[in-house]
Amino acid sequence: MKTERKPLGLYIHVPFCKQKCIYCDFYSLPHQESRMDDYTAAVCAHLTETAPFAAGHCVDTVYIGGGTPTYLGPDRLGKILKTVHKKYRVAKDAEITLEANPDSAGDWKILRALRRAGVNRVSLGMQSACDAELSAIGRVHTQAQTAAAVEAVRRAGIKNLSLDLIYGLPDQTPERWQENLSAAVALEPEHLSCYGLKVEEGTPLFQRREAYNLPGDDAQADMYLYTVEFLERMGYAQYEISNFARPGKESRHNLKYWHLDEYAGFGPGAHSDFGGVRYAYARDLDAYIRGVATGAPMLSESERIPALDRDTEYVMLGLRLREGLDPKEFERRFRRRFNCFVPFLEQCRQNGYACEEEGRWHLTPKGFLVSNQIIGGMLDALAQDKRRRAEAAARGDFRVEL
Numbered sequence: 001m002k003t004e005r006k007p008l009g010l011y012i013h014v015p016f017c018k019q020k021c022i023y024c025d026f027y028s029l030p031h032q033e034s035r036m037d038d039y040t041a042a043v044c045a046h047l048t049e050t051a052p053f054a055a056g057h058c059v060d061t062v063y064i065g066g067g068t069p070t071y072l073g074p075d076r077l078g079k080i081l082k083t084v085h086k087k088y089r090v091a092k093d094a095e096i097t098l099e100a101n102p103d104s105a106g107d108w109k110i111l112r113a114l115r116r117a118g119v120n121r122v123s124l125g126m127q128s129a130c131d132a133e134l135s136a137i138g139r140v141h142t143q144a145q146t147a148a149a150v151e152a153v154r155r156a157g158i159k160n161l162s163l164d165l166i167y168g169l170p171d172q173t174p175e176r177w178q179e180n181l182s183a184a185v186a187l188e189p190e191h192l193s194c195y196g197l198k199v200e201e202g203t204p205l206f207q208r209r210e211a212y213n214l215p216g217d218d219a220q221a222d223m224y225l226y227t228v229e230f231l232e233r234m235g236y237a238q239y240e241i242s243n244f245a246r247p248g249k250e251s252r253h254n255l256k257y258w259h260l261d262e263y264a265g266f267g268p269g270a271h272s273d274f275g276g277v278r279y280a281y282a283r284d285l286d287a288y289i290r291g292v293a294t295g296a297p298m299l300s301e302s303e304r305i306p307a308l309d310r311d312t313e314y315v316m317l318g319l320r321l322r323e324g325l326d327p328k329e330f331e332r333r334f335r336r337r338f339n340c341f342v343p344f345l346e347q348c349r350q351n352g353y354a355c356e357e358e359g360r361w362h363l364t365p366k367g368f369l370v371s372n373q374i375i376g377g378m379l380d381a382l383a384q385d386k387r388r389r390a391e392a393a394a395r396g397d398f399r400v401e402l
Helices: 033-054 074-087 108-116 131-136 143-155 174-186 217-233 252-258 285-294 311-318 327-334 342-350 365-369 371-395
Strands: 006-014 057-066 090-100 121-127 161-167 191-196 237-240 243-245 263-266 271-274 277-281 299-304 354-357 360-363
Touching (some): 006 033, 006 271, 033 074, 057 252, 108 143, 143 161, 161 174, 161 217, 191 217, 217 365, 311 327, 311 371, 342 354, 342 371, 360 365
Parallel strands (some): 006 057, 006 263, 057 090, 090 121, 121 161, 161 191
Antiparallel strands (some): 191 243, 237 243, 263 271, 277 299, 354 360
């Protein structure tokens, strides 16, 4: 009898970029072109040595993120993709995504070569349609380059395109954000990711935050609610807090994160959830290259999490999705009753924050705005239920409904 292979996603982190944006908290390194060949060799070696552990899996998604992966160049990216296809069983319909910045994705012949190497989805960092906004946040491209990159993607024969946008930028008005959204939709992508600007500690934006005229929380909330309503009208269904797609064009790779599916990461700063272990590589290019070559330590964290202990993750990540939580699936996976959440969810429903549809609980757009507080309330309810069960067991009281 043929054993069915388990699905697996691969994430490959390319840490190089031309210039660090003022808001960026990802591990990325400008002006490190001299290390690109060593990095590429390390990733290919790492993919090769990990492949035997994935012998029982079929790779159905690959995501090359960064940094700016296209800055690595088509030859190096081609070597990485060739290694993936040579060393892993890759599904015929695998989703293979390449992140790109518009300034490095304008050559359709290069994109065609990458398509032939396996890339069938591009995620383009548009961020804004306003050149003044782009300049203010340290982006190195213009809106004209975004339009040219979209044209190049289509000419290369890539039929799945995602655009990233950020709202809440310095001096941004609601009208300007609406113009940005309209400009993005006019480019006819299959997918849109719309993120509120976050001021992360340690970034140049954080250090000079008082000097920027940033929209307040209420203004950002209004922009978000407009985004959901507008994109719905334009045919883009919201399937996650910040993600919208044409039917069937949801990011299959990113859904793995939210569904607690397995994925293996490669490159400095990459995270994994593979073989029952969550682990991450240190945000250190030299340590990564040295670790692959010599076996020196390169993990920054590692934790084996039993399947039954992932109930908190299931709740936290499931509430990010428009599909929400399935009580029956929760009870099947974690062998505990879902009804501990129901009183709190009913309160959320009364306040317009949650809905129950077709047996599933999910947050509304209004609820997504306060999702951190709602998730906190859900986790409190789960913790109380666990304490109740533990106290009952300690008393030897097995009459309590578990």
